[in-house]
Amino acid sequence: MLNKSHAAQRLGVCMFRRKISLQLRQLLGTAIGILAFLGLTGVALEQAFRQAAEVNLSARLETYAHAYLSRIDLARDGALVIPEVPPEPRFAVAGSGLYAALISEAFEWQSPSSVSRRLPEPRSLAMGALEFEGPFAFDGVDYYRFSLGVVWQNDDESELEFTISVLESASAVETQVVRFRRALWSYLGAAALLLLLVQILISRWSLQPLRTVVKKLAEVERGQVDRLRGDYPRELALLTNNINELIDSEREHLMRYRNTLGDLAHSLKTPLAVLRARIDNDGAADADELRMDVREQVARMDGIVAYQLSRAATTGHQVFAAPIVIVPHAESLVQSLEKVYARKNVLCEFDLDPTARFYGELGDLLELLGNLMENAFKWANHRVLLSTQTLTVAPQRRAGLLISVEDDGPGIPPDKVEHLLQRGVRGDERVQGHGIGLSIVQDIVRAYRGELSVERSHELGGARFVLRFSPAA
Numbered sequence: 001m002l003n004k005s006h007a008a009q010r011l012g013v014c015m016f017r018r019k020i021s022l023q024l025r026q027l028l029g030t031a032i033g034i035l036a037f038l039g040l041t042g043v044a045l046e047q048a049f050r051q052a053a054e055v056n057l058s059a060r061l062e063t064y065a066h067a068y069l070s071r072i073d074l075a076r077d078g079a080l081v082i083p084e085v086p087p088e089p090r091f092a093v094a095g096s097g098l099y100a101a102l103i104s105e106a107f108e109w110q111s112p113s114s115v116s117r118r119l120p121e122p123r124s125l126a127m128g129a130l131e132f133e134g135p136f137a138f139d140g141v142d143y144y145r146f147s148l149g150v151v152w153q154n155d156d157e158s159e160l161e162f163t164i165s166v167l168e169s170a171s172a173v174e175t176q177v178v179r180f181r182r183a184l185w186s187y188l189g190a191a192a193l194l195l196l197l198v199q200i201l202i203s204r205w206s207l208q209p210l211r212t213v214v215k216k217l218a219e220v221e222r223g224q225v226d227r228l229r230g231d232y233p234r235e236l237a238l239l240t241n242n243i244n245e246l247i248d249s250e251r252e253h254l255m256r257y258r259n260t261l262g263d264l265a266h267s268l269k270t271p272l273a274v275l276r277a278r279i280d281n282d283g284a285a286d287a288d289e290l291r292m293d294v295r296e297q298v299a300r301m302d303g304i305v306a307y308q309l310s311r312a313a314t315t316g317h318q319v320f321a322a323p324i325v326i327v328p329h330a331e332s333l334v335q336s337l338e339k340v341y342a343r344k345n346v347l348c349e350f351d352l353d354p355t356a357r358f359y360g361e362l363g364d365l366l367e368l369l370g371n372l373m374e375n376a377f378k379w380a381n382h383r384v385l386l387s388t389q390t391l392t393v394a395p396q397r398r399a400g401l402l403i404s405v406e407d408d409g410p411g412i413p414p415d416k417v418e419h420l421l422q423r424g425v426r427g428d429e430r431v432q433g434h435g436i437g438l439s440i441v442q443d444i445v446r447a448y449r450g451e452l453s454v455e456r457s458h459e460l461g462g463a464r465f466v467l468r469f470s471p472a473a
Helices: 002-019 022-071 171-222 234-280 287-312 327-340 362-379 414-420 437-447
Strands: 098-104 108-110 130-138 141-153 159-169 323-325 347-351 357-359 383-391 400-407 451-456 463-469
Touching (some): 022 098, 022 130, 022 159, 022 171, 141 171, 159 171, 234 287, 323 327, 327 347, 327 383, 357 400, 362 383, 362 437, 362 463, 437 451
Parallel strands (some): 347 383
Antiparallel strands (some): 098 108, 323 357, 383 400
């Protein structure tokens, strides 16, 4: 039972941590910081005020002591004559809290305020010695005491040593400290409330762009808008741009899937119609001819399905795709092609940037390299060149990529490039193939928002296919 209760408490704490908002987190952190700062400031100021009050009290008690000394006189018999009028009226009021005392080896004296009150014994000090102490407790009362050692010289050059002490109850200092503390914490409390109010306003102002993003995302979910629009602070611009790219990417994928299904359905209509017609008229032809027609149409449908599935599998531009190293995949692919085209004795050369990375799906990278390299091996006489290059970018943006495939074959005339990139078109009908490889490359490049260009190779003399993927945020 205890374990269940403990688990429930932990679950509640975890849920609280997850559900607490950014604004509340910021306010709680600020409140804790303000309270800690003002608390330490209040304690420091109170201690400083107490020390200042004690310094002032020490100076005041010293002033009383010197005032008494200035009024003391020496009688002919050598006794000290204490003035009846004290420097402060409270010295004459019993129990006033302000007391004076003189002590020597010959006599002791206390001010009238000490009548019926037991005071701490003063200590004898050497001539010129000063001592301030307190607060200290005596007989249930706290006191501060200032003492001064004095040597009085008579006319006959005899000396009289005594110590004068002035005491005051600590209640006066405590009263001042209490009043200061009350005023101090009242002002600090008001300052804390004002700072929290200002922080709330600042927090709402600073988090307003985030609330705007949340509102716009809700509108995107409801279909009211197609993407996040508006100007956002620099810290949020990267996030909103990535969200917009993610939205665009997902919509492109969905549109590609829909188009692929539509194309597949449209492409299968003709072979299905042929099969239906042959089945309905099966009496007009022999079994061998019907079997041949069925085999031909099935092979045609199999090619259509394979091609459309290949198009549908194209992932396209991804905002958070992991980088893929190109070098090992390129080497493995070339080794396979060299075996297929071993009779042509084609030499493939590499100029690969080891830092080059492809941000996307591995299948798309293999599809790009495979189709371009196979096309180059197919048309090359003896040499093929594969090059990669990293496109430099600004900080906080992922690198771009340039892929170049060249051969020493006959090349492609500029006026036939656009026609050759169409699906089902082959450069030479005598060369085996389906004419869809370059079209697939173009579709993948378009899905990744890249550029495909076909030009003449200055180094090998044949065709040069260049894929350029621009740097992205």
